[in-house]
Amino acid sequence: MTASWRGGIAEVWDAWQAWKTSGKNAGESDCGGRNTPMQAEHLKRGAAAEALAATHLERHGLTILARNVRCRGGEVDLIAEDKGSIVFVEVRLRSSARFGGAAASITNTKQRRIIIAAQTWLNGAGQRHASRACRFDAILLDGLDSARIEWLRGAFDAG
Numbered sequence: 285m286t287a288s289w290r291g292g293i294a295e296v297w298d299a300w301q302a303w304k305t306s307g308k309n310a311g312e313s314d315c316g317g318r319n320t321p322m323q324a325e326h327l328k329r330g331a332a333a334e335a336l337a338a339t340h341l342e343r344h345g346l347t348i349l350a351r352n353v354r355c356r357g358g359e360v361d362l363i364a365e366d367k368g369s370i371v372f373v374e375v376r377l378r379s380s381a382r383f384g385g386a387a388a389s390i391t392n393t394k395q396r397r398i399i400i401a402a403q404t405w406l407n408g409a410g411q412r413h414a415s416r417a418c419r420f421d422a423i424l425l426d427g428l429d430s431a432r433i434e435w436l437r438g439a440f441d442a443g
Contacts, residue, residue, distance in 0.1 A: 333377035334361050337423035340433050355404035358397030369417040372402045377425045399442045
């Protein structure tokens with residue numbers, strides 16, 4: 285790195301630090317730091333939807349084994365046990381049906397990512413469940429209302 289580049293980076297850093305501490309940035313996002321109200325609200329709504337879904341499944345006799353299982357290629361929102369079967373659950377919250385609603389948002393790409401995460405879990409933390417039957421369900425919410433939950437058993441297949 286040349287001296288002129290280093291000087292330019294230092295200048296940008298100093299300007300950012302001055303902006304950050306000036307107090308003039310109230311209500312503005314700092315690219316992922318503590319002032320990201322839209323991101324925080326999105327995460328809160330997602331967590332609330334997953335909690336509603338887990339409660340719904342437990343009321344119907346399922347046992348929640350894991351939540352938010354992530355791997356390099358995907359994520360599973362909930363993993364549950366239902367009468368000896370392992371159920372991988374995708375929770376979808378949509379506040380509007382303008383783009384097809386919650387069910388339409390589970391694309392083929394999303395399904396592949398859920399399957400990758402399920403396989404990773406079965407080969408790792410869930411290895412003792414690997415010989416059990418598995419299915420992929422979806423819990424669809426059109427708002428954070430427990431009376432408006434739609435449970436699609438066997439929403440898609442891994443094969």
